[in-house]
Amino acid sequence: MANSYLNSESKKLATWYFTVAATLFGAQLLFGLVAAIQYVVPSFLFEILDFSVARMLHINALVVWMVFAMFGAVYWLLPDETGIETVGIGFGKLLFWIFTAAITVVVLVYIFVQVGSADEMSIWFIHEGREYIEAPRWADLGITVVALGFVANLFMTGMKGNRSGIVTVLMADMIAFAGLYLTGMFFTDNISVDQFWWWWVIHLWVEATWEVYVGALAAYGLITMIGAHRKVVEMWLWIEVSMLFGSGILGMGHHYFWIGTPEYWWEIGALFSALEPLPLVAMFIHVLYDWGKTQGEEHAKGQNRSVITNKPAFTWFVINAFGNFLGAGIWGFFHTLPQVNLYTHGTQFTSAHGHLAFFGAYATILIGMMYIAVQGKNGIKVLNHTKSSIWATSMIVGGVLGMTVALTIAGYVQVLVSRAQMGATWSGYFDGQAGTWFAQGMDWRLIMGFVTFTGFLFLIKDLLSIGKATHHAR
Amino acid sequence: MVNEVLMTQDILVEDFLTIFISSTLVLVFGGFYVGIYTAVKVKMLKKWTLPFGYLFWILTSYCLYLMGSLMHVNELTAKALVVAAIGLLLLPHAVYYMQDRVHEENEH
Numbered sequence: 001m002a003n004s005y006l007n008s009e010s011k012k013l014a015t016w017y018f019t020v021a022a023t024l025f026g027a028q029l030l031f032g033l034v035a036a037i038q039y040v041v042p043s044f045l046f047e048i049l050d051f052s053v054a055r056m057l058h059i060n061a062l063v064v065w066m067v068f069a070m071f072g073a074v075y076w077l078l079p080d081e082t083g084i085e086t087v088g089i090g091f092g093k094l095l096f097w098i099f100t101a102a103i104t105v106v107v108l109v110y111i112f113v114q115v116g117s118a119d120e121m122s123i124w125f126i127h128e129g130r131e132y133i134e135a136p137r138w139a140d141l142g143i144t145v146v147a148l149g150f151v152a153n154l155f156m157t158g159m160k161g162n163r164s165g166i167v168t169v170l171m172a173d174m175i176a177f178a179g180l181y182l183t184g185m186f187f188t189d190n191i192s193v194d195q196f197w198w199w200w201v202i203h204l205w206v207e208a209t210w211e212v213y214v215g216a217l218a219a220y221g222l223i224t225m226i227g228a229h230r231k232v233v234e235m236w237l238w239i240e241v242s243m244l245f246g247s248g249i250l251g252m253g254h255h256y257f258w259i260g261t262p263e264y265w266w267e268i269g270a271l272f273s274a275l276e277p278l279p280l281v282a283m284f285i286h287v288l289y290d291w292g293k294t295q296g297e298e299h300a301k302g303q304n305r306s307v308i309t310n311k312p313a314f315t316w317f318v319i320n321a322f323g324n325f326l327g328a329g330i331w332g333f334f335h336t337l338p339q340v341n342l343y344t345h346g347t348q349f350t351s352a353h354g355h356l357a358f359f360g361a362y363a364t365i366l367i368g369m370m371y372i373a374v375q376g377k378n379g380i381k382v383l384n385h386t387k388s389s390i391w392a393t394s395m396i397v398g399g400v401l402g403m404t405v406a407l408t409i410a411g412y413v414q415v416l417v418s419r420a421q422m423g424a425t426w427s428g429y430f431d432g433q434a435g436t437w438f439a440q441g442m443d444w445r446l447i448m449g450f451v452t453f454t455g456f457l458f459l460i461k462d463l464l465s466i467g468k469a470t471h472h473a474r
Numbered sequence: 475m476v477n478e479v480l481m482t483q484d485i486l487v488e489d490f491l492t493i494f495i496s497s498t499l500v501l502v503f504g505g506f507y508v509g510i511y512t513a514v515k516v517k518m519l520k521k522w523t524l525p526f527g528y529l530f531w532i533l534t535s536y537c538l539y540l541m542g543s544l545m546h547v548n549e550l551t552a553k554a555l556v557v558a559a560i561g562l563l564l565l566p567h568a569v570y571y572m573q574d575r576v577h578e579e580n581e582h
Contacts, residue, residue, distance in 0.1 A: 232576045271554040285512050292516030334497035339545040420487045
């Protein structure tokens with residue numbers, strides 16, 4: 001497709017990243033559907049694409065599409081924030097192709113090879129067996145090189161151009177983001193030690209560095225989409241950064257309750273987990289405040305026009321504020337204290353939280369960034385909704401909420417039957433899953449998965465066609 | 475000590491639903507409090523609605539208390555929950571104060 005309105009190579013590269021991200025997003029949903037069907041019809045694709053493989057593809061595609069979209073979003077905003085072209089953009093493009101090729105090979109190996117013998121060969125060439133980051137070691141090394149190259153692009157551009165508050169936060173955050181990946185790369189034969197370090201990647205990504213990244217993107221979005229005052233937005237960003245790191249880093253303790261780490265983690269995890277919703281509430285105020293204030297200023301001038309210049313993107317940003325609060329906040333908080341986590345750990349509660357938190361906190365804002373890119377690519381001043389964008393938003397949000405409620409009900413059955421009544425025994429595990437409420441929860445999760453996937457198809461159609469619609473202001 | 479708290483004070487089966495609902499309401503009511511406070515400050519709601527915001531904060535605190543009691547949290551966690559409740563009360567005030575000052579500096 002022609003990039004006629006894009007005069008920045010960095011923004012062109014961003015659209016490439018978004019394209020791969022959207023493709024992997026589709027793969028994530030597709031393999032999620034396969035796994036959801038297998039819960040209801042266990043023989044589905046048995047010994048062809050088993051549940052363990054479908055689930056692995058589902059959750060790894062999730063992480064990778066988000067990383068692609070995150071890189072894309074940074075390449076998109078860098079020229080706007082720094083006032084210059086991204087330094088080393090040719091190298092950035094080369095890294096994009098390496099990253100895409102590596103991920104393609106990894107996915108093909110997951111699908112066609114699936115498992116290997118329990119030796120170093122499998123770790124190097126099939127997968128490492130660590131949830132969410134199962135890439136084999138050769139790909140791990142490749143991803144590290146790509147991530148470091150991306151950080152180098154970001155740092156060189158930030159140091160040469162105008163270093164705004166948003167860019168400064170991103171520079172610090174992305175080096176932590178890339179560095180933390182290293183803690184999930186080495187092998188230990190002690191599962192507690194292995195899990196201890198593995199959580200440094202997963203937790204410190206999603207509850208620290210990724211949340212800070214979202215804060216920076218929200219700041220960029222508020223400035224570009226509603227014309228919020230940069231000074232206010234950036235001041236607020238620093239508050240969010242301190243609150244997120246202040247509660248999020250040691251909030252990691254809630255993952256250390258039952259993996260063989262010392263008991264003092266129960267206290268640390270409880271204390272900081274109780275504080276973790278506060279920055280999410282704060283981020284929620286941030287969007288409401290800036291939107292209300294900027295629109296109020298416009299009304300004070302006697303103008304009734306909306307201040308929003310990209311309605312689909314802003315819708316996703318607002319959903320992000322709510323979704324982060326709901327998924328990471330509410331669904332996280334009600335099973336974060338060790339006294340209740342003893343019963344909920346590893347049940348469908350975790351899955352409900354995971355679905356709504358990843359969607360609410362990250363997928364939403366990254367989809368919003370894709371719409372910002374579509375607007376820029378098509379030279380549109382005010383991008384309005386289309387029928388497809390409304391259908392996509394409604395079906396994806398409705399579908400994910402539906403899956404979350406279904407999984408929560410299923411998890412509640414597990415907590416009561418498998419854990420509280422039958423004491424986490426082997427028979428309790430199966431009795432919990434045999435219950436009608438659990439089974440119906442799985443049925444509804446599948447139905448809502450289909451709703452989400454249909455919404456995704458609308459989203460792709462919209463991203464490809466919304467730029468050509470004639471009702472936008474150009 | 476921690477061991478005793480977790481292993482000897484089990485949660486009653488009939489209390490789980492109350493725990494999950496009250497912990498959900500902690501953030502739902504907390505969200506209403508923050509939302510009403512912010513909306514009043516940016517003049518999207520009338521000033522007289524502000525007491526309802528504080529009422530929601532009181533409900534948040536009650537839900538935290540209820541949740542903590544039914545979970546039999548230990549002393550340190552109970553203190554953490556009190557700090558979280560007070561933090562939630564103060565947070566919108568502090569944020570609004572700072573945002574307003576920055577706006578003033580920006581506009582005058």
